[in-house]
Each structure stands twice: as C-alpha cells, then as structure tokens.
Amino acid sequence: MTSDVTRRVVPPTGPVVGMVGAGQLARMTQQAAIALGVDLRVLANSFDESAARVIADTRLGDYRDLGALRAFAEGCDVITFDHEHVPTGHIEALAAGGVAVRPGAAALVHAQDKAVMRERLTAIGAPCPAWARVASAADVEGFGAEHGWPVVLKAARGGYDGRGVWVCESAADAADVLASGTELIAEAFVPFEREVAVLVARSPHGQGVSYPVVETVQRDGICVEVIAPAPGLDPEHAAHAQHVALKIANELGVTGLLAVEMFQLPGGGFVVNELAMRPHNSGHWTIEGARTSQFEQHLRAVLDLPLGSPAPAAPVVVMANVLGGADPDVFRRYEHVMAHDPGVKVHFYGKEVRPGRKIGHVTALGADLDEVRARARHAAVHLATGEYV
Amino acid sequence: MTSDVTRRVVPPTGPVVGMVGAGQLARMTQQAAIALGVDLRVLANSFDESAARVIADTRLGDYRDLGALRAFAEGCDVITFDHEHVPTGHIEALAAGGVAVRPGAAALVHAQDKAVMRERLTAIGAPCPAWARVASAADVEGFGAEHGWPVVLKAARGGYDGRGVWVCESAADAADVLASGTELIAEAFVPFEREVAVLVARSPHGQGVSYPVVETVQRDGICVEVIAPAPGLDPEHAAHAQHVALKIANELGVTGLLAVEMFQLPGGGFVVNELAMRPHNSGHWTIEGARTSQFEQHLRAVLDLPLGSPAPAAPVVVMANVLGGADPDVFRRYEHVMAHDPGVKVHFYGKEVRPGRKIGHVTALGADLDEVRARARHAAVHLATGEYV
Structure with a gap:
C-alpha cells in the first residue's frame, strides 16, 4: 500500500538527535535510540529509505540544501551524520548559527577529503603510505x-x-x-598482510574509548567479513593501533565515532588507509558482540554522555555482510538459516535487493574462530543466494 | 513542537506484524523488528505513547472497536498484542475474517480470564493453589x-x-x-518462598523453547527486580518448572510468548500464579542477557520462523525496573549512572514520568550475583530518584 497519512509530531521526552541521512547506519542507530529514550530524527530523501521505514520522526529534504539542513536542525539538541556527503561549508554555516554539529566541520573534513586527511595525518605523525x-x-x-x-x-x-x-x-x-x-x-601501493580497523569514540569533553582491533576481509573493495578481535594479533601491536586511532581522534577533535581502517604490514606495523566519522561496517559486530554497540556509543558521544564499555561479549565474534543476490526473496531463506543455527543473529536493512548491494549482515559469537567464522559465512551466503556453504 | 506532518506509507520490504497496543513492550519489539527487517505496525491511542514515538507505521484507533481492529489488520501478515485487553469476541471475529491472530482467542482467553485459566490448568494437571x-x-x-x-x-x-x-x-x-x-x-494464600517466572515461546508448527527460570522480586505488587537464572535453584526443580510452562503453552495452543509466573514453595515445588501471552517484564533481561531477546523470539514465533537460542549471555543477569520518582528529569541522571558503571545498560521508555510508574529498566551482566545485583540496583534507584545506594 502506498498512501499519505498524517501523524502528529509530539513533544520529545528526551534529547533530540538529528541524523542527516537515512541508510542502514541511521536505521541501526534507532535501535540504540529506543533504549536510551533519545528521540532520533532523520533527514531522508524518501520514506522508503532504510531508516525512514523505522523512524517516526523522518523529515524529507536534500542534505546539499542549507535551507533544508537548517529546517531539519530546528528543535534538535545535536546534529550528526549517517554519511559524509554534507558539504563542509553547510556544516560550518549550521555551527555558526548555533547548532551543535558532531563531528564538527573541522574534524569531518578529514573523512571527506583524502588530501586533507593525508596532510593532517602526516603532520601529526600518524603512519601513512x-x-x-x-x-x-x-x-x-x-x-x-x-x-x-x-x-x-x-x-x-x-x-x-x-x-x-x-x-x-x-x-x-x-x-x-x-x-x-x-x-x-x-x-x-602497500604490500599489506591484512586489513584491520580500529573503532574509537570521543566525546566533546575529551573522553575516549577504543574497541578491540578487528580484521576486515574485503572482496572487490567491499567489506565482506569482520573478525573481532583480529586473530593472532600481538597485544603490543593491538595497543599501538588503538593508540594511533585514539591519537587521531584527539588531534582532529572528533566528536562521535571514528573508524580508522589500517593496513597491517609484514612485521606488524600499520599504515592508515581510510577514516570514517560515523558508525561503520567494521563495527556492526558490536551490536551483540560488545557490551556497548557502536550505535549507542555514537549517541552517547555526540550527546556528551559518559562512554560505554567496549568490552567484547564473547571470545570470538564474526560479522558477515549479506550482499544482494539474484533472488530477492531473502525472507524465504530465514527458515533455513534460523533452523540451522538458532544462535546466529540476522540483520536485514529493509532495502530493495540488488545484486552486490549490502542488504544486511549476520553475526555469530563463540569461542572457536573457525567454527564461528563458518557459521557466519553459512548464514550470510545462504541469505544472499540460497546456497549452502 | 506539536504539529501535523504527512508521511507516505510505503510498500513493505518484509513481513508486516501488527501489534495492538503501543506501550513499552511494542516499543522494545521495534528494536527486534528493525534487525529482522520486519515491518512493525502498532495500534495506538495517541502519538505520544511509548511505542508510537518510535514506530513509523503507527495507526490510531480504539482496540475495543472491531471496525478499528479490522482496518488495522488490513495488510498485516499477522496480528499480535502488547497487552491482553482486546475483547475475546473481537479476536474471534478477526480470525473468522481470515486474519492470522497470534496468540489466538482460544489461547489468549487464559491470560485474560483467571477463572478460565484456573479451570484449564486444573484440567491439564498444572499445579495451582x-x-x-x-x-x-x-x-x-x-x-x-x-x-x-x-x-x-x-x-x-x-x-x-x-x-x-x-x-x-x-x-x-x-x-x-x-x-x-x-x-x-x-x-x-500460598506461603511461598519466592516468586519465579518461566518464559517460553511456541510457534504455530509446535516448536517450543524455554528461557532459564528467573527469580522475580516484587514490591507492592510491582516487579522491581529480575535475577537470571534464579539463584540457587536446583537443576531438577528448574527443569520441572520449564516442563510445566512448556506443557501449558502446548496444551493451550499458545503461539508467541508465554510467561508463567509461579510461586516456589518450601521444599521446591511450584504453583502457577499468573499467565501472560506477550513479551513480559520478567523477560526484559534477555535483551542483552540472552542470545535471543524475548522481543525477537515473539516475532519469530508469531511469524512461524524457527525459534532462537534462549542461551544466557552471562552467568548472572539482573534487570531492575526504574519506577518514576518525584523529579522527572531522568536524563540529567544518566551522567552519573553511565560514568559510575560503563557496562550497565539503560532502557528508558519515553513515557511521562509519574511517581511509581514503570518508566524504564536497567540491566547488568557479570559473574558475581551480589555485585551484579548491586550494580543494577544502584543504577535503577539513581535514575529514579537521584539517590546513591
């Protein structure tokens, strides 16, 4: 059914966080907002976007239009982002008008512009190619x-x-x-051994926390699997990578989450590959796999609340992305996946299924790396394609 | 701000579950629906109800009005409940009109009418006073x-x-x-040793699962604390209580969740006190404390999907209700609670704060009963009153 309905926007009972963008990151942030009693508002392009489907206070507008951003920010305690595409100048203009924007333009530009990012990381001594x-x-x-x-x-x-x-x-x-x-x-070109990511959070008053270093497995440039913690990582190397990420967050004045994607070099060193300042695919495992999900952590950080424990909830956590396959009927395949493995956690983003598109993810937790990895892979591949691996 | 906005109801991407009622149980069900890609629709009295605040597809209507229920059910794959107040005859009429209602009227009446419940439990040999x-x-x-x-x-x-x-x-x-x-x-009058609860789920094709038996601590008839698993419970007694609950679910033809509140007698036996056929306060601990939350389990059961693992995620989980105090500014008190204990999980229902009203809950996980219980109590009391215990 497609029909217009009227609904009343009621006075909030908690802080109002406005998130620009309505993809799956905003959608999963809503799960955390519901728990915290935070009123989450999103700026969407249409009501059928992933987050717009599940968030009562969805506003339509173009994030490239400063007027639309200003109207969206009205009544919000803080503005944050589901993506990094809002023009830097617009963010500066919002802040100049008294809107709390987290991360701010001066920090966010490092996730928007790789030249600016490399200049700054080089200046602060963070390892770069x-x-x-x-x-x-x-x-x-x-x-x-x-x-x-x-x-x-x-x-x-x-x-x-x-x-x-x-x-x-x-x-x-x-x-x-x-x-x-x-x-x-x-x-x-960096002849790396593997790719890892460090997710940290920093709040306006300067508290920082780091999640465990994870391994990210990419295929054709798309993350397909995340293993937490990164298997076999030397604790000293892990601490170094976390130190680098926290230092970047601090030097850049990040407020909210910062995901630092790194290449691990033969011998154990790291170079920084990319930065993201928002919930990140490499942190989806935290929903069930850590005491505080990255989505809750981001809300706590941008609201300047004390940060939550990043402690893992199991010895091994594996997240596998579900990429759209030829057959769009994902729900029909829930039956096998859930019957086969009552412990696997399924996340579906409410997006139209298109081949290769990230349409969901699955998470498995346990003690044995090979077993947990196989469980996650089985579920993700079956949901995507109907195949049994 | 209070204003009317228009939003477009878009075609669903997954099954549509209609939940009658928009309290905190529907609100927390939305968190599970978001993960599963289930489109959750609620029937609310007003847009400022707990679940209406966070669910895009909120319809207004009176659950005592069969016409309103029929309109609400249009386009839903299944109808279920946040409370037990829908007249039995209305549920029968919906079902006669081809609507899948889970639990059905013949089961639900046992949670609506204590005389019917006692007659039936007596007939099937379940222990009653x-x-x-x-x-x-x-x-x-x-x-x-x-x-x-x-x-x-x-x-x-x-x-x-x-x-x-x-x-x-x-x-x-x-x-x-x-x-x-x-x-x-x-x-x-039952001279009981303590109160316990067993939460089970049953799906239409007859699969059943039981969560661990929990102890429920009541004050003035209101549940204030739930300890999972019930401390010191003999494994044979626990298995017996689970058997009783699963048998009731099966004999009554429950589809969805069934919470069986029991009195534990001196010597270890049980008598059934109350039944509820919906997510239940005694199961809020499962959100972080079990592999499958009760809200996800309820959705899986009413959609006839394979049920999820009820395995606990920590040796001890304690849930404490947050009851409204004199000072309604709960958010100001987040700062102390989160700084004091970065691992405690806060849930706030977006309800107006009134003294004694259930406005939220907190959950703590760990290995030591006294420590975990003290953490949960500290957080719940502080959020409610600002006191430090």
Missing part, C-alpha cells in the same frame, strides 16, 4: 618513479566501497581518470 | 473455612501489577469488592 597530490600524467609518472609501481590513485572526495580508487601500473593507466578532472592523490 | 469461583460472602466464608485464611480474591478480568487482587482476613474484608459486582475467584 607515501602520498602526494597529483594532477597530471607527469605527476603520476614522477610519483611512480620515486615510490614504485603500481601507484594507487584516489579521488580526494566522494569515493567509497572501492569506488574512487584506481590501481595504475603506469601513467597511461591513469589517463582516463586524470582527464575527468577529479581531484586526486597518489599513494604508494 | 486451591481455588474457586466466588460471588457472595457465603462463598468466601466457605472457601476460607475449607482452605484457611487469608483468602486471596482476584478479579477474573482486568487486573495487573497488583491491581485486582485483595487479600482478605475474613469474609467482612471481601464485602466491598463483592458489592462491586466484579467477577471473582478465590485462591488459597
């Missing part, structure tokens, strides 16, 4: 000559899930992307 | 003479949280309630 701004074939040629090939080109703004990244074996490979006029940086 | 229907002072006098004083009078319909229960030392004590014309039963 060799990098440079590039604008021409000669720049790329020169970077490759100095740091070796392949050269990784990245769009400074707008890339995600592997989009906006090009691995170039020669300057000729870079011709098309250079011709597009996209602002680019070049990075040395 | 001595009881009888009573309508006159002579009936009460006769019951007291046979089973001893005090005699407990209960309204057959409509009581909850200690309301509708009168402990009478003599027939004279019963005069007022007899004069009111309320349909009554008399029960022998």
